[in-house]
Amino acid sequence: MKTFFLPRIRDVLFFAIFAGVLALGPQMLNMDGDLPRHLLMGKIVLETKTVPTTDIFSYVYEGRPLIPHEWLAGVIFFLFYSKLGLDGIVLLSALLLSITFTLVYDYALLRCGARFPSLILVVWGAATSSLHWLVRPHLFTMLFLAIFLILADRLIRDEFKQVWLFPVLMVIWANLHAEFVAGLLVLAAYCAGWIFDIFLKRTNINFVLGKRLGVATILSILATLVNPAGFHTWETVFGYVNNRYLMLRIMETRPPDFSQPQFLILLALLIFCIVLVLLRIRKLGTGTLIALAGFSAMSIFSARNVHLYGVVAPVLLACALTGSAEIPALKTLEKIFAVVERSVRGFLWPGVTVFLLSGLLLGGQLGMVNEFSAKTFPVRALNWLEMNPQHGRMFNAFDWGGYILFNMWPTQLAFIDSQTDVHGDITREYERAISLEEGWQDVFTKYDIRWVIIPKKWHLVGALAFQGWRDVYHDELAVILVRP
Incomplete structure (x- = not known):
């Protein structure tokens, strides 16, 4: 049977x-900052009906082939x-x-x-x-x-x-x-x-x-x-x-x-x-x-x-x-x-699995919240920026680039994100800045950076503050500093 x-x-x-x-x-x-960047790319393609082939995400590489x-x-x-x-x-x-x-x-x-x-x-x-x-x-x-x-x-x-x-x-x-x-x-x-x-x-x-x-x-x-x-x-x-x-x-x-x-x-x-x-x-x-x-x-x-x-x-x-x-x-x-x-012919089980578990998840019955965590991404900082927009070029943490772009593009372009640099040029300058290597200040001068959004625990925060940069926002994760 x-x-x-x-x-x-x-x-x-x-x-x-x-x-x-x-x-x-x-x-x-x-676990990383790639997804928001992919979401932004998908949004742009669907809205413009074209696929970008020049960089429109990083002001450093703006206009270069993508x-x-x-x-x-x-x-x-x-x-x-x-x-x-x-x-x-x-x-x-x-x-x-x-x-x-x-x-x-x-x-x-x-x-x-x-x-x-x-x-x-x-x-x-x-x-x-x-x-x-x-x-x-x-x-x-x-x-x-x-x-x-x-x-x-x-x-x-x-x-x-x-x-x-x-x-x-x-x-x-x-x-x-x-x-x-x-x-x-x-x-x-x-x-x-x-x-x-x-x-x-x-x-x-x-x-x-x-x-x-x-x-x-x-x-x-x-x-x-x-x-x-x-x-x-x-x-x-x-x-x-x-x-x-x-x-x-x-x-x-x-x-x-x-x-x-x-x-x-x-x-x-x-x-x-x-x-x-x-x-x-x-x-x-x-x-x-x-x-x-x-x-x-x-x-x-x-x-x-x-x-x-x-x-x-x-x-x-x-x-x-x-x-x-x-x-x-x-x-x-x-x-x-x-x-x-x-003796088993329960071929509908995969469909039942998808239907049942999807319904439970979307109905909030599984007790899980799928969201970009404020412990990983600068969620609260971007909420503040929405009410207090900063002007000029920014310097951002590598892993936050995609999230910032997803929420602020095209008003704000990133310095770097996890998808931008396939050559290593900007990564070198990024590392020089965050590691406070010799000449790190030159990075901010070269690109006329007016404000930064970076992790609060970075040594760069103290170095910039010593240079006179103003702390306009900070929380447990992120800090926003503005050039004097």
Whole structure:
């Protein structure tokens, strides 16, 4: 007898991730200052029906070329925000993450053939990626990476022939987030694996398959050019990655510190990956091994890539677990899961989850308030500025730039924000000023800065006060100083 009211394992996974993200919503909104800037970009695009290609956010870079490689994510974020407020942004994030890992589980189960090992692998990957569960465009990247991986893996197995789908997806991805490069790396890994198989004189080389891989890769590369900045979008990608100054100064671009507890789950997954590959290497294709090695290395070199590894590892390691259902310790458990799953057809549970939890969140029944926290952003200071506007150029804290722009643009442009400086020029001057390095006063003279809004605890506050700058507002977090 089929039971239509019981959830399947995939439904439980979907519910757990969706509910987990809702619970983390207030934290995810306030971990950095990127979201307000994305919201502003989305608002501008929707109101003007154009995508800015010159900088209109920082007076330092005003008029210079701008690479809006995340404009589409900003539009989607703002659409949800305009209808549902920040609750809508959290709901979108929950939906993206739960769909991503449900797709990963479905494919891992298809390749592994055992529910429990697949579930453990996917939950492990999700937990690893949770280090970067922030409300940013990279949530779209995680979903598109999962789709690209699945389609590419099916393509290499000759189970999928619709090559045109890769460039179509890439056009969307390249306008959502700069990490679209991850999709190209997946295709490149499989192409390299196919070529290696030829040199290794493997039998049964499928040249039609190689042609499909090559076409998918070339068309996907060309598809990345379909964006407001054209080929200039690659300047941002390579310029940022090759900029050692910025890479060393941004915390998330540094290598993960495995002495910190939050990175131990990544370390464990990396070790498990190495051990599993050594034990079951014959079950993994050459392209799969190259992709695993590449994304493993990326997660070691930069903490910013951890969320990618959390998606890649479960998909690619699943086939190495083929036959695990026959392990004595798992056999009985797997039989129980199989019997239950065969009798369950509760396919509506993901929809019920979204509908029910969304209703509870929007109705204020979950006891959570999704807002920009006054402990993170200068909320009270900007409320004061609304009634007491300051004139002239301002100097602001890096992490506050996006929030200030979202609330004050176009009346006030920022000195710096988390999206503006991809070259490092302004970051150097910013660091010189806040660190009170030799010549720090020159920064304020050079840009004719008339007032500042910075954290109250900074030493710069005392230095400016000593120079005669007036304290016109302060609270527990922020201070506003005006030049004499």
